[in-house]
Amino acid sequence: MSDRQIQNVGIIGGGQLAWMMADAAQKLNLNLIVQTPHPSDPAASIADRVILAPIDDAAATAQLAALCDVITFENEFIDLEALQAIARQDTIFRPRLQALAPLLDKYDQRSYFKSLGLPVPDFRLLDEENPDPPDRFPAVLKARRHGYDGYGTFIVKSQEEFSQLWERLNRPSLLLEEFVPFEKELAIMAARGATGEIALYPVVETQQEKEVCRRVIAPADISPEVSLQVSAIAQQLLNRLEVIGIFGIELFLTRDGKISVNEIAPRTHNSGHYTLDACDISQFEMHLRAVAGLPLATPQLTNCEGAVMVNLLGYETSHCDYAEKRAKLAEIPNARVHWYGKSESRPGRKLGHITVLLQQGELEKANAIARRVEALWYSREP
Secondary structure (H helix, E strand, C coil): CCHHHCCEEEEECCCHHHHCCHHHHHHCCCEEEEEECCCCCHHHHCCCEEEECCCCCHHHHHHHHHHCCEEEECCCCCCHHHHHHHHCCCCCECCCHHHHCCCCCHHHHHHHHHHCCCCCCCEEEEECCECCCCCCCCEEEEECCCCECCECEEEECCHHHHHHHHHHCCCCCEEEEECCCEEEEEEEEEEECCCCCEEECCCEEEEEECCEEEEEEECCCCCHHHHHHHHHHHHHHHHHHCCCEEEEEEEEEECCCCEEEEEEECCCCHHHCCHHHHECCCHHHHHHHHHCCCCCCCCCECCCCEEEEEEEECCCCECCCCHHHHHHHHCCCCEEEEECCCCCECCCCEEEEEEEEECCCCHHHHHHHHHHHHHHHCCCCC
């Protein structure tokens, strides 16, 4: 089958990342078929067809494969071994399963980066056979699988805190790494096409609170040398993995200008949401172009000099669409509000995001604009 014949794209996962592919799929004349557990999941409302099943249900994925020309992923919470059995039946996965193998486990991912000679924080395995506590604090503990949005990541500040946490978690196998005293956290979205071409988005600054991304500023205020180094790391990773699709790569920048790689997400990513409004090709279109075998192009900022993206996180447990607050946010000049249509709010849950396009001379105002957004959103007033 020629890549030019790809029309039906399967997506394992039906959250907001899959939901945000809808406009791009329509533009590219692609059909989206989604495997997701619940009919209320965001992407269920936009898919051309939905298979209601857990994302690790291999039998459901086999049904998905029968309906699709190619299958891609909204998240990495997959059963790789089960998918490999399906792949042997001529199912095309993009990115390929062999490329995902060293990335799904965070300890394996760190080890893979180190094997490539990439700069990474000091790390080691923590488990029953290697139970020694950190020798420096603060230290970072990470779940090896299924951690996201702060879940499964812990910063411990003392040996006592470490011991209490590990016992409370029932002494699982974890990634233990040094805490990097970074000046900025950076990220880059990078796509690789079916013929090996690579498209890079600008390097952005991400701002986290409680290990959850709160804000993204594009482009990051960094030197050209740092930008080139990040871009080179992204190209090295994508080429060595021989991937097809878009990846989000997160990094640390220290005060002395050194870069280290934090994590890689083999999919569209929160740090690229600003591209929906600020770029001529969004990360979602770029990903679909790659997996469908369509040509890639270098993305450009359009009608702006940059953007600030703020996640709209749940701050209470409720069933509310926050229509009045969203209306106020939409009144901010050059703002675009994206609401994911989730019916339930709970603290920390990503309910939507807002992107504010920055015009000439406004890049230095990005943080002030983000604070204005958050003051409106987290206010207890309607």
